[in-house]
Amino acid sequence: MSLLDLPGARERRVRTGGIELCVVELGDAARPTVVLVHGYPDSKEVWTEVAKQLAGQWHVVLYDVRGHGRSTAPKPLRGGFTLEKLTDDFLAVADAVSPDRPVHLVGHDWGSVQSWEFVTVKRTEGRIASFTSMSGPSLDHFGHWIKQRMSRPTPRRVGQLLGQGAKSWYVYMLHTPVLPELAWRGPLGKQWPRMLQRLEKVPAGDYPTSSLPDDAAHGAWLYRDNVRARLSRPRTDAYAHVPVQLITPTGDVFLSEKLYDQLEVWAPQLVRRSLDGKHWVPRTRPDRLASWIDEFVAANEAAAEDGRPVQDTVPSGAYAERFGGQLVLVTGAAGGIGRATAFAFAEAGARVVAVDRDAEGAARTAEMARLIGAPAAWGEAVDVSDEQAMEKLAEKVAAEYGVVDVLVNNAGIGLSGSFLDTTSEDWRNVLDVNLWGVIHGCRIFGRQMAERGQGGHIVNTASAAAYQPSRALPAYSTSKAAVLMLSECLRAEFADRSIGVSAICPGIVNTNITATARFAGADAAEEQRLRKRTSRLYGLRNYPPERVADAILKAVVRNQAVVPVTPEARGARLLSRLSPGALRGIARLKPPL
Amino acid sequence: MTSAVKDQRAPELEGFREVQRLAYACAEAVAGRLRPGVTEREAARMQRDWLRERGVRDWFHLPFAWFGDRTAFAGFKVPLQFFPTDRRLEPGMPFILDMAPVYKGFTADIGYSGCLGLNPLHDRLLADLEDHRELILREVRERRPLREIYEDVERLMIRQGYANRHRAYPFGVIAHKVDRVVERRWAPQVFGFGTRSLKGLLSDALHGHREGWSPLWSPYRFSDHPPQPGLWAVEPHLGFRGTGAKFEEILVVTDSKDPEQSAFWLDDDLPHVRRWAEERVAA
Numbered sequence: 001m002s003l004l005d006l007p008g009a010r011e012r013r014v015r016t017g018g019i020e021l022c023v024v025e026l027g028d029a030a031r032p033t034v035v036l037v038h039g040y041p042d043s044k045e046v047w048t049e050v051a052k053q054l055a056g057q058w059h060v061v062l063y064d065v066r067g068h069g070r071s072t073a074p075k076p077l078r079g080g081f082t083l084e085k086l087t088d089d090f091l092a093v094a095d096a097v098s099p100d101r102p103v104h105l106v107g108h109d110w111g112s113v114q115s116w117e118f119v120t121v122k123r124t125e126g127r128i129a130s131f132t133s134m135s136g137p138s139l140d141h142f143g144h145w146i147k148q149r150m151s152r153p154t155p156r157r158v159g160q161l162l163g164q165g166a167k168s169w170y171v172y173m174l175h176t177p178v179l180p181e182l183a184w185r186g187p188l189g190k191q192w193p194r195m196l197q198r199l200e201k202v203p204a205g206d207y208p209t210s211s212l213p214d215d216a217a218h219g220a221w222l223y224r225d226n227v228r229a230r231l232s233r234p235r236t237d238a239y240a241h242v243p244v245q246l247i248t249p250t251g252d253v254f255l256s257e258k259l260y261d262q263l264e265v266w267a268p269q270l271v272r273r274s275l276d277g278k279h280w281v282p283r284t285r286p287d288r289l290a291s292w293i294d295e296f297v298a299a300n301e302a303a304a305e306d307g308r309p310v311q312d313t314v315p316s317g318a319y320a321e322r323f324g325g326q327l328v329l330v331t332g333a334a335g336g337i338g339r340a341t342a343f344a345f346a347e348a349g350a351r352v353v354a355v356d357r358d359a360e361g362a363a364r365t366a367e368m369a370r371l372i373g374a375p376a377a378w379g380e381a382v383d384v385s386d387e388q389a390m391e392k393l394a395e396k397v398a399a400e401y402g403v404v405d406v407l408v409n410n411a412g413i414g415l416s417g418s419f420l421d422t423t424s425e426d427w428r429n430v431l432d433v434n435l436w437g438v439i440h441g442c443r444i445f446g447r448q449m450a451e452r453g454q455g456g457h458i459v460n461t462a463s464a465a466a467y468q469p470s471r472a473l474p475a476y477s478t479s480k481a482a483v484l485m486l487s488e489c490l491r492a493e494f495a496d497r498s499i500g501v502s503a504i505c506p507g508i509v510n511t512n513i514t515a516t517a518r519f520a521g522a523d524a525a526e527e528q529r530l531r532k533r534t535s536r537l538y539g540l541r542n543y544p545p546e547r548v549a550d551a552i553l554k555a556v557v558r559n560q561a562v563v564p565v566t567p568e569a570r571g572a573r574l575l576s577r578l579s580p581g582a583l584r585g586i587a588r589l590k591p592p593l
Numbered sequence: 594m595t596s597a598v599k600d601q602r603a604p605e606l607e608g609f610r611e612v613q614r615l616a617y618a619c620a621e622a623v624a625g626r627l628r629p630g631v632t633e634r635e636a637a638r639m640q641r642d643w644l645r646e647r648g649v650r651d652w653f654h655l656p657f658a659w660f661g662d663r664t665a666f667a668g669f670k671v672p673l674q675f676f677p678t679d680r681r682l683e684p685g686m687p688f689i690l691d692m693a694p695v696y697k698g699f700t701a702d703i704g705y706s707g708c709l710g711l712n713p714l715h716d717r718l719l720a721d722l723e724d725h726r727e728l729i730l731r732e733v734r735e736r737r738p739l740r741e742i743y744e745d746v747e748r749l750m751i752r753q754g755y756a757n758r759h760r761a762y763p764f765g766v767i768a769h770k771v772d773r774v775v776e777r778r779w780a781p782q783v784f785g786f787g788t789r790s791l792k793g794l795l796s797d798a799l800h801g802h803r804e805g806w807s808p809l810w811s812p813y814r815f816s817d818h819p820p821q822p823g824l825w826a827v828e829p830h831l832g833f834r835g836t837g838a839k840f841e842e843i844l845v846v847t848d849s850k851d852p853e854q855s856a857f858w859l860d861d862d863l864p865h866v867r868r869w870a871e872e873r874v875a876a
Contacts, residue, residue, distance in 0.1 A: 339754060343834065361752070368754045371714040372834060512751065544756075546834075 002206050003048050003062065006055065014063070016092035017085060022070035023063040023093055027055035032129070032301055033098040034058045034293065037090070039109020039136060040223075041184070041192075041216030043069030045209050046108065049286030050293070057294055058104075061097045065089070065111070067218030069211050081221040083117040083139075083230070090118050094127055102129040104297045105242075108282050110222050112136025120238040120266075130300040130310075131240065132293050134247040135279055137259050139226060141266050143234025145259060164256045174223040181217040189213035201498060202283045203453055243269035243303075243310045245296040247289065249277040269310060271296065274321045276455055276498070276559075284498075285454050287402070291325050319553050324349035325375065329397065329404045331384050331441060332411030334361025336511030337461060340549035341408055342366075346374035348553065353397055353404070356411070357383040376401075384411045384437030394444040403452045406556055409441040410461040412480075414513045416530070417520025419474040426520050427475050434479035435486075442490055446499070455498035457556045460487045464507040464569035467576040469587035475520075484562065491561055500559040506548045507569030508541045537592075605773075606845065609824060610860050612694060613701040613843055617863055619643045620690045620705035627709060629684055633658040633677035636690065644694045651780035653693035653700045653771065653790040661686045664706070665837035666761040666830075676785065687715045687836050693771075693790075693826070695780075700771045700790060702826035704841030705864065718831050718838035721753050723869045725829040726840070726858070733846060733856040739816040743767055746829055747812070758832035759839070760812070768827040770797055770808035771843065820846045820856065840865045 003009055003024050014021045024044065034054055036047040044062035054060045066089055067073035067081065074080025094103050105128050107115035116138030118124050119131045137145075149157040174180050183189075189212055196202040209215075244267040248257050257274075264270050273292055277285045296310070303310045328345040332338035333354035339361075342354050346369035354365040359381030366379035378401070382389045397404060415422070415430045438460050449456035465473050466480040487503035494501055514534040519527045543566050551565045564573040575583050623639045640656035659666075660680045664687045669675070682688060686709050693702035708715040725746055732742040746767060747757045759767045774789045781788050797808035807815040810825065828841035843859040 335751065343754075347834070364752075364754055368717070368833070371717055 002209075003045055003051065006048070006052055008055070012096070014092050014096045017074075017088050019066050019072045019074055019089075021063050021066065021089060021093060023061060023097065025097060026051055026060040026062075027058055029059050029097075031057070031059045032101065032297065033061055033094075033103040034297055035061045035063075035090075035094065035097075035103045035105050037105065037107040037111030037115055038062075038065065038068070039107075039111045039113075040219040041208070041212060042109070042111075043209050043211055043215055045069070045207050046280070046282050048207065050282050050290045053286065053290035054294060058297060059098070061093065061103070063089075063093050065114075065219075067221070068215040069209065073218050077218060077221045079225060081218075081225040083114060083226055086114045087118055087121060087124065090114070091124065091127065102127050104128075104130045104132075104293075104300065106132040106134075106293055107136055108134050109136045109279070110219070113139060113222075116141070116238070116240075119240045119242050119244070120235070125241050128242050129304065130243050130245070130296060132245040132247065132296055134275075134281060134289070135249060135252055135255055137255065138238055138266070139230035140234040140238035141263070142259065143231045145261075146231060147234070160256065160258045164259065167254055167256060170254070171223055171227060174220045175228075180220045184216035184220075185213045189216065192216075196280065196283075200278045200280045200284065202280050207283060238266060240267040240269075243271070243296075243300055245271045245273065245292065247273045247275055247281070247292060249275045249279060249281050249285075251276070251278045254279055271310065272321045273324065276322075276457075276500075287452070287454055288326070288405075295325055319344075319348040319557065322348070322557055323406070323553070326350045326405040327353070327397075327402050328406040328408065329353040329355060329445065330408040330410055331355045331382075331437065332461075333365045333379075334358040336513060337506060337509060337545045337548045337552075338408070338410040339365050340545040341410065341552050342369055342377075343372060344546070344549040344553055345406070346370070346372050346377060349373055349375065350406070351375055351401065352377040353380060353401065354378070355380045355382050355384070355393065357381060383433075384409070384440060385432035387436075387440050390440040390444055394448060397445075398448055403448050403454075404445050404456065405449075406457045406459065407441060407445045407449070408459045408461070408552065409438040409483075410459075411437050412461060412463075412513070414517025415475045415520060416472050416517060416534075417475075417522070418471060421521025422475050423520065426518060429518070430475045430479050431482075434476070435482045438483050438486060442486070446490070446494070449499050450494070450497050453497065457500040457502070457559070458487075458490065458494070459502045459504060459552050459556060460484075462487065462503045462505050464505045464564060464566070464572050466503075466505055468572040468583055470591070471587060471589075472591045488561065500556065502552075502555040502560050503562050504548065504552055504555060505562065505564045505569050505573065506551075507543070507564065507566030507572075508538060509543045509545055509548055509566065510538050510541065511545050514538050606859065608697060608699040608773075609701065609771075609843060612696040612699045613703060613860055613863075615644070615647060615649075615696060616692055616694055616701045616703040617705065619647075619692065619694075620703065621864060623690060624688075624705065624707045627682055627688065627707075629682055629709065631682045632679045633660055633663070634679060636660075636682075636688070637677040640690060640692050644692070644696075647696075649694040649696050651695035651774060651776065651789060652782060652785075652787040653695060653702055653774075654787065655782060655785040656690065656692035657785075658691075659689045659837075661688075662835035662837075664689045665756075665832035665835055666758045667832075667835060669761045672763060672784075682709055684710045685712050687712060687838065689837065689839060691841065693787075695774045695776075695787060695790065698773050698776050700774055701843065702769075702771055702828075702841055704828050704830075704839045706838040706840065712836070714833065714836050715838060718755070718833060718836060719865065719868065720872065721755070722829065722831065722838060722840055722865065724749060724753075725831075726866075729827060729829070729844070730856060730858065733820045733844065734852045736819045736855070738819055739810045740812060740814070743810065743812050743816065750829075750831060753831070755831040755833050757830070758837055759828060759830040762828075762830075764809050764811045764813070766809045766811045767829055768810035768825045768844070769794065770821070771824050771826050772797070822846050822848045824859070 064071035112133040113136040149161045328350045330342045333342045334356035352369045354362045356362040362379035366377040369377035412434045462484040463480040465477040466484040491501035519530045555563045564570040636658035690705045806818045806821045825844045830839035849855045
């Protein structure tokens with residue numbers, strides 16, 4: 001779908017400084033305006049998906065930067081792309097589309113580089129309300145960043161310089177005369193769409209547009225006209241006069257995250273976000289970007305009205321940068337690890353769906369999650385082993401809240417007792433919840449994630465019992481070992497789709513699982529006694545579920561494959577690799593019950 | 594004592610009620626004077642001074658104050674961490690004031706949870722404490738072993754989504770016995786506790802040890818007995834991540850056969866009880 005096919009799209013042309021800019025507007029012009037500025041080598045179509053989602057809420061404006069897409073190019077090209085001229089263009093567009101109200105600015109790549117100029121120069125003051133920056137630092141800030149590292153080179157700083165220097169290889173290339181133009185108009189221009197699909201996982205479609213070879217050739221002057229001049233003599237007054245939201249893709253091959261280390265100095269009202277993705281996030285992660293832009297613009301509009309600083313409206317927990325606004329579904333969320341995980345995500349500002357067969361407990365988790373920072377949270381009563389119920393839940397979640405960004409398959413039940421005492425009914429129960437519950441979750445929600453094609457993460461709660469054999473837990477360990485293997489297989493398959501899969505192996509954690517566990521071969525009274533006793537032992541161990549929750553969030557951020565949590569879980573994992581025989585020996589010991 | 598408390602208006606109970614009211618009045622007065630920037634030490638001193646001005650000379654324990662995540666006893670490992678620090682109060686921060694004055698020979702031990710400004714989470718915790726007050730009274734009237742009641746309180750907290758923070762108290766107690774204290778001119782303190790009251794508690798412990806009960810209500814085996822007649826300062830304490838809330842007040846247990854008379858809260862006209870009543874009216 002191209003931009004002009006979107007409902008309500010109108011195209012207009014804005015004349016400025018001898019050129020004509022092609023501008024497209026979407027949405028209600030009476031609403032606050034959001035201006036999206038594209039990067040190199042792109043045209044405004046890079047924003048199509050993001051613009052489509054923002055248009056319901058805001059007046060969205062896109063324009064082709066001079067020399068790109070359907071805008072005309074300056075003559076001569078040399079000297080026609082300076083940041084000063086780009087600022088003139090922006091002001092002309094802003095005056096045309098929103099003459100009496102400041103606009104919200106969003107920039108990607110070179111769009112962000114030039115937007116940094118817009119928000120740090122005097123003459124735009126009062127014309128911009130907020131700025132969302134992704135994958136494009138200010139050349140002035142970058143210049144100071146380099147100077148700092150050159151003037152006091154510690155090993156770490158030299159490392160950072162060399163790292164970014166290597167990532168900027170294309171900048172040097174673009175400074176050579178004529179060759180880049182020839183390449184873009186020749187083979188590179190032809191290969192580019194396929195390269196983007198392969199390397200960046202940009203979905204195929206009508207992007208990049210057919211104007212790409214010309215855009216890229218003209219755009220080379222963006223670099224030649226500005227980079228050397230600014231990096232050698234950066235402005236010392238490049239302070240942002242508006243609130244800035246910085247979105248850093250963690251897998252960007254062109255820009256190091258370290259570039260933004262001291263950005264607070266230059267942008268006092270800064271909100272940071274980090275996104276699991278590569279460079280072309282407007283194409284690969286449009287949903288996430290649209291929701292963050294929407295949230296930031298709304299917060300700024302509200303702040304303009306009641307005068308509260310924007311940062312106060314954004315959660316600031318340890319993982320808020322990464323999970324703010326994401327949709328997280330946790331099963332087994334009425335207690336223990338599931339509930340603690342739901343709370344940890346809530347504190348990071350995620351929206352939470354708390355699923356449990358205990359309806360009251362799930363509702364309670366959702367209620368508390370809202371109180372500690374989740375912008376929204378819902379409790380759902382579903383038994384994970386019931387396939388139809390899970391299908392229904394997935395449909396409902398997708399329709400009402402959106403596609404799940406992080407899925408935590410945590411629901412599980414305990415079963416202890418020797419193999420000969422374990423009935424087939426016991427086996428069925430344990431496998432239904434512990435294994436089939438995870439399979440249903442991965443299959444149904446995993447498919448939604450894969451079909452959306454914008455990445456995601458699945459966390460499965462296995463157990464240290466997955467690799468620690470034991471004569472006391474044959475059924476439980478078997479179910480958990482299956483979960484561990486399932487997670488590792490799934491991880492291999494989903495890697496292509498940028499969906500991470502982690503298996504968490506907590507170990508002995510103080511949760512309610514012991515109070516509801518079945519003890520095969522024990523009568524009711526004996527079972528009650530054993531439950532009490534194990535609960536007491538787990539209570540004495542007293543490892544809090546909150547720490548497991550923390551390990552889960554960390555596993556998602558780092559995309560870890562297998563995470564043993566407690567020291568005993570880590571020890572057993574190590575032994576299972578170094579000396580499995582020792583573990584087999586331990587497995588023969590009778591547990592102290 | 595046990596026969597005296599059968600009548601709720603017994604002069605002895607009046608004495609305890611008077612000092613409990615005095616302590617809560619102090620908590621409310623000090624809470625009203627808390628401003629951003631006040632430290633825990635200053636808040637503790639404000640309580641001490643307020644009560645001294647009104648004739649308090651001895652203490653079961655000196656006043657405490659906890660601010661912010663210290664209300665949830667985050668990271669409390671050693672008893673010294675209970676003592677007031679230089680932590681400063683900030684807008685939106687929860688606080689707890691806890692004091693146990695001795696007045697005219699009667700002891701009270703109270704806990705007051707408040708918050709500087711709006712904090713919906715703190716409101717939720719305070720509201721959820723009501724169920725605990727009802728549960729404790731109901732099960733004490735049923736003469737359930739103290740240890741079982743303790744476990745039921747903990748279960749309710751877990752169901753509500755909270756952590757049981759009175760586990761962090763010495764011996765993990767949810768309550769301890771209080772009694773009359775002989776007034777002497779010299780009333781020294783050790784580690785913030787009045788020696789005369791400690792002596793009372795200690796003699797109770799010795800006495801109870803012979804008869805198979807304990808003046809400390811804990812999760813351990815020594816609390817595996819039905820409620821012992823007397824006055825118990827009960828303090829269920831909820832913790833939720835960085836926020837904590839508790840109340841502490843005196844529960845009267847008697848040897849009466851009439852369930853109503855066998856146990857009752859010393860006073861129902863207290864800030865947290867009034868707050869719940871107001872909420873019900875508002876709803």
